[in-house]
Amino acid sequence: MLSIKDLHASVEDKQILKGLNLEIKPGEVHAIMGPNGSGKSTTGHVLSGREGYNVDSGSIVFNGKDLLEMDTEERAREGLFLAFQYPVEIPGVSNMEFMKAAVDAVREHRGEEPLDSVSFMKKARERCKAVNLPIDFLKRGVNEGFSGGEKKRNEIMQMMLLEPKLCILDETDSGLDIDALQVVADGVNALRDSGRSFIVVTHYQRLLNYIEPDYVHVLSDGRIIKSGDKSLALELEEKGYGWLVTADEEGVA
Amino acid sequence: MAEFVKQAAQLTALGPLTWLSEFCSEAQQQWLGATLPNRKVENWKYTNIRALEQGDYLNLATKAGDAAVSTESDCQKTVAICDIAGLDSVRMVFVNGELCERLSEGFDRLPAGVQLVNFAKTNSAQQDLIKRHLGSALDTTKHPFTALNASQLVDGVFLHVGKNTVCETPIQIVHLQATTDQAITIQQRLLVVLEPNSQATVVEHFPDSANVKAFTNGVTELLLAENAQLNHYRLNLEGDQTFHLGGVHARLAAGANLNSFYLALGSVLKRNDVVVYHAGSGAHCDINGLYLPRGNEQVDYHTCIEHAVPHCTSDESFRGIIADSAKAIFNGRIHIHRQAQKTLAQMSNKNLLTSNKAEIDTKPELEIYADDVQCAHGATIAQLDDTAMHYLRTRGVSAAEASVILSFGFINELVNDVKHEAIARYLRPFLAKSFVKDETLTRHIL
Numbered sequence: 001m002l003s004i005k006d007l008h009a010s011v012e013d014k015q016i017l018k019g020l021n022l023e024i025k026p027g028e029v030h031a032i033m034g035p036n037g038s039g040k041s042t043t044g045h046v047l048s049g050r051e052g053y054n055v056d057s058g059s060i061v062f063n064g065k066d067l068l069e070m071d072t073e074e075r076a077r078e079g080l081f082l083a084f085q086y087p088v089e090i091p092g093v094s095n096m097e098f099m100k101a102a103v104d105a106v107r108e109h110r111g112e113e114p115l116d117s118v119s120f121m122k123k124a125r126e127r128c129k130a131v132n133l134p135i136d137f138l139k140r141g142v143n144e145g146f147s148g149g150e151k152k153r154n155e156i157m158q159m160m161l162l163e164p165k166l167c168i169l170d171e172t173d174s175g176l177d178i179d180a181l182q183v184v185a186d187g188v189n190a191l192r193d194s195g196r197s198f199i200v201v202t203h204y205q206r207l208l209n210y211i212e213p214d215y216v217h218v219l220s221d222g223r224i225i226k227s228g229d230k231s232l233a234l235e236l237e238e239k240g241y242g243w244l245v246t247a248d249e250e251g252v253a
Numbered sequence: 254m255a256e257f258v259k260q261a262a263q264l265t266a267l268g269p270l271t272w273l274s275e276f277c278s279e280a281q282q283q284w285l286g287a288t289l290p291n292r293k294v295e296n297w298k299y300t301n302i303r304a305l306e307q308g309d310y311l312n313l314a315t316k317a318g319d320a321a322v323s324t325e326s327d328c329q330k331t332v333a334i335c336d337i338a339g340l341d342s343v344r345m346v347f348v349n350g351e352l353c354e355r356l357s358e359g360f361d362r363l364p365a366g367v368q369l370v371n372f373a374k375t376n377s378a379q380q381d382l383i384k385r386h387l388g389s390a391l392d393t394t395k396h397p398f399t400a401l402n403a404s405q406l407v408d409g410v411f412l413h414v415g416k417n418t419v420c421e422t423p424i425q426i427v428h429l430q431a432t433t434d435q436a437i438t439i440q441q442r443l444l445v446v447l448e449p450n451s452q453a454t455v456v457e458h459f460p461d462s463a464n465v466k467a468f469t470n471g472v473t474e475l476l477l478a479e480n481a482q483l484n485h486y487r488l489n490l491e492g493d494q495t496f497h498l499g500g501v502h503a504r505l506a507a508g509a510n511l512n513s514f515y516l517a518l519g520s521v522l523k524r525n526d527v528v529v530y531h532a533g534s535g536a537h538c539d540i541n542g543l544y545l546p547r548g549n550e551q552v553d554y555h556t557c558i559e560h561a562v563p564h565c566t567s568d569e570s571f572r573g574i575i576a577d578s579a580k581a582i583f584n585g586r587i588h589i590h591r592q593a594q595k596t597l598a599q600m601s602n603k604n605l606l607t608s609n610k611a612e613i614d615t616k617p618e619l620e621i622y623a624d625d626v627q628c629a630h631g632a633t634i635a636q637l638d639d640t641a642m643h644y645l646r647t648r649g650v651s652a653a654e655a656s657v658i659l660s661f662g663f664i665n666e667l668v669n670d671v672k673h674e675a676i677a678r679y680l681r682p683f684l685a686k687s688f689v690k691d692e693t694l695t696r697h698i699l
Contacts, residue, residue: 048647051639076649088644092662092669093698101658101697102648109649141662158648 001026001197002067002166007058008222009046016042018222020058024166027194031208031233032201034219035241040201041085043219044170048082049075063165076102077109079165083155083172090142095154096124098142099161106162127160130190132183148175156187167191168199173207185210205237220245257306258289264311264438265405270372272380273406276387280403287397299582299614300553304521305496310468314437318351321431331356334460335427339675342425342456343369345410349431349467350439352408362422366415367453369424372442373408383411386446390474391502396526398498402440402472409442414451414481423454423484423673430465430491441471441499447481447509454484456676461518464492471499477509479533484672485513487525490683493550495520500528505565507533514671515542515571516680518687519550519579527556531565531593541667542571545687546579553582558600560593560626569600572664575611576688586618589626596626604634605663607688657694661685665698 002024009017016039024030032040045053047060049072060067067075090098104114115123124138131153143151152172159167172184188198188211200211208216208230216232217224218241225248226232236244262285270277290297314321322331335346335356343359345352352371363369370379393400414420428441445455457473469491477483489497497520503511517523529538544552558567573581587598604613617630637659645655664684671677685695 048643050643071652072643072646073649073651073655076647082647084644084647088638088641090641090644090659090662092664092666093658097697098645098648098650098658101650101654102645104697105649105651105654141666162648 001028001063003061005059007046007060008056009042010054010056011042011052015056016222017046020219020223022217022224024197024199026197027192028215029192029198029200029211029213031213031216032199032219033203033216033233033236035245038219039222040219041170044082044168044199044201047075047080047168048072073105076162076164077106081159081162081164081167083152083159083167083169085170085174087143087151087155089144089146091144093142094139095142096121096138099124099158102158103161124161127157130160131157131187133157149177149180152176153180153183153187156184160187160191165195166197166199168201170201171203172200173202173204181207181210205233208233218244220248258285258287260311261401261438262404264313265407269407273372273384273387276384277404277406280393280400283393283400284397284404287400289397296555296584299580300522300524301551302522305468308436308466308468308496310436310438310466310496312435312437314349314431314433314439316431316433317349318347318353319355321348322353322356328356331429331462334429334462335425335458337425337456337458337675337679339678340423340425340456340673342423344425344427345369345371346427346429347441348429349433349437350407350441359422364418364420366418367420368411368413370411371408372406372411375411379411379413382413382446383444386476387444387474390476390504390530391472391500391528396500398470399472399500402442402470405440406442407440409444412443412445412453412455414447414453416448417450418448419451420453423456425456425458427458427460428469429460429462430467432463432465436466436468438468438470441469443473445473445475445483447477447483449479449481451478452482454673456486457488458486459489459491459497461490461492464494466494468496469498471497473499473501475501475503475511477503477505477511479506480508481506482510483512485511486676487513487515488680489517489523489525491518491520491523493520493548495523497523499523499525501525503529503538505529505531505533505536505538508535509533510536511538512672513538513540515540515554517544517552517554518683519544519546519548519552522551522553524553524555527554528559529557529567530559530561531567532561534562534564537566538568540567540569541670543664543667543684544571544573544581545664545684546581547576547688548579549577550579551581555582555584557586557588558598560587560589560596560598563592563594563596565593566597567599570667571601572603572667573613574605574607574660574664574688575613576607578608578610580612581614583613583615583632584618585616585630586620587628587630589621589623589628591622593623594625596623596628598626598628600630602632603663604632605660606634606636607660654694654697657685657689658698660688661695661698
């Protein structure tokens with residue numbers, strides 16, 4: 001599904017990722033944890049093709065294709081989805097218009113007929129209910145005046161509509177109360193299947209109680225310094241990151 | 254411009270409205286004595302009206318009113334242009350400055366207490382009302398073109414809504430141009446008088462009818478008595494050869510409420526001077542507006558909100574998208590007089606420039622003489638937001654479509670606030686088409 005090899009990336013000449021390696025197979029859920037500033041969000045931005053995030057070396061192959069050769073929208077059409085840590089407010093553009101444009105673009109790319117507006121509305125309403133957002137949120141401006149939790153649920157709704165192959169959740173749990181966390185986790189779990197993979201970026205082990213990962217990776221200073229199964233997350237919760245980072249530095253020395 | 258003043262004064266012989274002759278001849282004297290604005294005058298610093306002098310506009314249309322839409326197919330075409338689906342309005346249609354009776358319709362739907370009539374058809378009671386009010390809301394010395402308008406009046410529209418009368422049916426006044434052999438000048442005039450506790454909706458509609466070289470010099474006066482409520486639209490959709498100078502002068506008595514919406518697609522020049530005078534406590538106005546010039550077009554909005562008495566409020570928001578080598582001017586003045594304590598006044602002007610050669614001259618202007626007021630203003634000039642662009646693209650939307658969606662969203666915020674949904678629905682396609690031709694890029698916003 002996704003193969004990241006020795007990835008080095010920088011923002012405004014500051015090196016953030018320093019040799020990131022990650023292999024993700026279809027159906028797997030990978031959690032990426034790590035201290036602030038370790039490069040977690042940068043990984044998401046680089047994968048999405050955000051301007052200003054420069055790849056200096058290394059490679060990313062997504063479903064057999066060179067991801068770095070693709071524009072942002074092409075990546076999305078190929079099935080990559082990034083749920084934003086801070087979803088953007090776009091007043092004047094309704095959620096529904098936005099999602100119709102997105103779904104049409106993705107379907108066209110897959111060689112499918114565009115959905116007529118009735119079928120689309122039906123689908124959108126279902127997804128809206130699934131994430132516990134009132135139906136009138138479809139008519140409202142994209143994220144306009146939404147609370148933190150509503151924005152995150154809106155991201156999950158978009159993910160459900162676009163049915164991507166690889167979903168990257170960038171701190172989707174931050175700012176959520178327990179009920180909203182449950183809704184988001186239910187949304188993600190409903191999408192889990194053998195053909196779809198997830199990268200869950202988070203600070204807290206709590207989310208991983210709801211979304212059980214197959215692998216947990218610790219990112220520090222732009223590299224993965226430890227990988228394990230879900231028990232690693234529990235260990236981190238208990239001990240923090242300090243011991244790992246120190247051990248890694250000693251190992252390097 | 255002195256030559257222009259003289260020639261313009263001779264365009265129409267005084268006289269078609271004999272009962273107004275005193276008013277007209279006084280205006281003619283003012284016009285002949287007027288110094289026309291030039292770029293050394295602050296209010297016209299960024300607005301170039303030389304095209305007016307050079308444009309040879311000083312001719313009257315040879316065919317106007319009913320004579321200009323004589324065939325059945327002309328009629329059908331014209332009706333289609335005027336129609337705002339779902340508005341269910343009473344409609345008065347002017348062609349080249351004259352009333353076209355066969356296209357004007359719906360008068361029987363006006364409730365008792367509402368008089369809607371063109372100046373030429375007024376009875377003597379109506380003429381008395383007009384004489385009492387016409388020109389009372391405006392300062393001719395500050396706005397010299399209003400003197401030209403008054404001196405050359407051949408017709409106008411008078412709307413009078415009696416005390417406690419609510420007119421639910423919107424009144425749509427359409428100004429069309431029909432093809433003529435030469436450039437023409439049209440004087441447009443509207444006088445609205447709302448008596449205490451009355452309500453009405455007026456849509457001044459200038460569609461893109463024929464690509465005619467025309468100079469429209471318009472004056473609209475809105476007089477709102479105590480607690481009257483008016484929804485007012487002025488929609489300038491005329492084609493790119495149009496030269497439009499418009500003035501809207503409103504006067505609000507105590508508790509009156511004016512809700513206005515302005516729109517201008519670009520042309521050689523469209524300038525509207527909007528003056529709202531709060532004359533009675535508790536008066537309120539909302540003024541929103543949009544402008545979308547492109548190519549070499551020029552649009553100019555000069556607004557002036559006068560707060561002369563205490564406890565009044567005003568809320569103003571104008572937005573523009575300026576493309577190609579086009580130019581827009583926004584000057585928003587708020588004047589709070591010494592006795593106008595407890596005034597709440599807000600103004601915002603946001604602009605999107607979509608090309609390196611596009612120009613916006615925006616100037617919020619506050620003049621405050623009272624010490625217990627709240628007055629906020631802001632102006633921004635920007636390009637499309639990178640973060641929002643990226644967000645749309647991460648969902649698979651192409652960069653080209655994302656830029657259209659975001660530009661449209663920027664103006665659609667104000668369109669969404671329009672009181673009459675039928676008008677919002679009517680306007681959206683014009684707005685979308687005004688900055689993108691490719692329909693595949695607008696299919697998701699319309």
